[in-house]
Amino acid sequence: MELLRIDQTPSLQRIEPVTHVSTGSSFIEANTxxxxxxxxxxxxxxxxxxxxxxxxxxxxxxxxxxxxxxxxxxxxxxxxxxxxxxxxxxxxxxxxxxxxxxxxxxxxxxxxxxxxxxxxxxxxxxxxxxxxxxxxxxxxxxxxxxxxxxxxxxxxxxxxxxxxxxxxxxxxxxxxxxxxxxxxxxxxxxxxxxxxxxxxxxxxxxxxxxxTLNSLTEYELEERQFAQIIGRCRMYQFLPTVLRKEIPDLLINDTQVSRIAEHFYHDPNFSGSENGVIDLWRFFNLFTGANKQSYIDKYVERGVNGYEFTERIRQSLDGSYPEFWYLS
Known part of the structure; x- marks a missing residue:
């Protein structure tokens, strides 16, 4: 499954895309x-x-x-x-x-x-x-x-x-x-x-x-680990500037953190299992789901940040990034 590569750039022409107003779930929702x-x-x-x-x-x-x-x-x-x-x-x-x-x-x-x-x-x-x-x-x-x-x-x-x-x-x-x-x-x-x-x-x-996305299904968080991450996400906003500089950026706000916590129990597609375990693929989708409540001008950056944040968790779980503050 590879993207096609074009050796020569074609000339730009005016076109009219086929567009529609989606009737299903929106890719972004807040204030739009x-x-x-x-x-x-x-x-x-x-x-x-x-x-x-x-x-x-x-x-x-x-x-x-x-x-x-x-x-x-x-x-x-x-x-x-x-x-x-x-x-x-x-x-x-x-x-x-x-x-x-x-x-x-x-x-x-x-x-x-x-x-x-x-x-x-x-x-x-x-x-x-x-x-x-x-x-x-x-x-x-x-x-x-x-x-x-x-x-x-x-x-x-x-x-x-x-x-x-x-x-x-x-x-x-x-x-x-x-x-x-x-x-x-x-x-x-x-x-x-x-x-x-x-x-x-x-x-x-x-x-x-x-x-890479498929590899996220191979890693799991216990409920206590999920709770620690959520708790430290809330703490992150209030850390002294000196400490925040040493920790990877977290761009989502407190309301979105709360949404992730809520959907850990109630999301129909990505909630944790009955024993409180959630794999990183579902965790990542809780994060990207919360990102749909971002304003348009913050949407892309927070989407990338959600992926990077999940990747740091994966690296922490496999031992390649043991000093990850949210799980240490």
């Missing part, structure tokens, strides 16, 4: 809403750089570019469907309606764009199972306009986050690692954006990542 590609294209305005009124790279252009790179990398005849979630609306109105009360505005007099957007595109032909869970190769991205300096002129770097990993079809949890993520892809043009996505896809080793 589903939106279709057509709605974003036809109804949402595009932010501009204030000093020259030139448009930023829009959410639609971002999705189009990632879809084009995906099609070229995998030789797809058509585009698979993309799930799109948005948050933090920026509302406005046309000039003619400047004196109207908000409740009097007509639909054509309102303007809107969303500051933050995340999307996923699944490649259903590349899939495997881990512990009975169907995983699909998934490519996507995150755009948050507040990370760009829109007070300047067009021509500066614009920031994007892109990822390739696997989506757990049981719960739409996203499984990503550092090797499959660019958390700060800085570009000036769509061509540079295309090339960054294309290179990320080409360098990702899906077989090796699946092998």
């Amino acid at each position: 809403e589903a939106v279709s590609f057509a709605e974003m294209r036809d109804r949402h305005v595009i932010p501009v750089f204030l000093k020259d009124n030139e448009p930023a790279i829009s959410h639609c252009e971002f999705i189009e570019t990632v879809s084009q790179a995906t099609q070229d990398a995998f030789g797809l005849a058509t585009f698979p469907r993309a799930d799109i979630r948005v948050s933090h609306p920026v509302k406005g109105r046309v000039y003619e309606a400047r004196h109207k009360k908000a409740q009097e505005l007509l639909p054509h007099e309102k303007t809107i764009y969303f500051e933050r957007m995340a999307f996923m595109i699944s490649i259903p032909d590349i899939r495997d199972e881990v512990s009975g869970n169907l995983l699909e190769l998934t490519i996507g991205g995150v755009k948050a306009f507040h990370l760009d300096n829109l007070n300047s002129c067009k021509g500066g770097l614009e920031h994007f986050k892109v990822f390739i990993g696997f989506k757990n079809r049981v719960c739409t949890n996203l499984c990503v690692s550092t090797d499959g993520v660019r958390t700060d892809l800085k570009v000036r043009t769509l061509e540079e954006l295309y090339q960054g996505v294309f290179d990320l896809i080409g360098s990702f080793d899906s077989v090796d990542f699946l092998r």
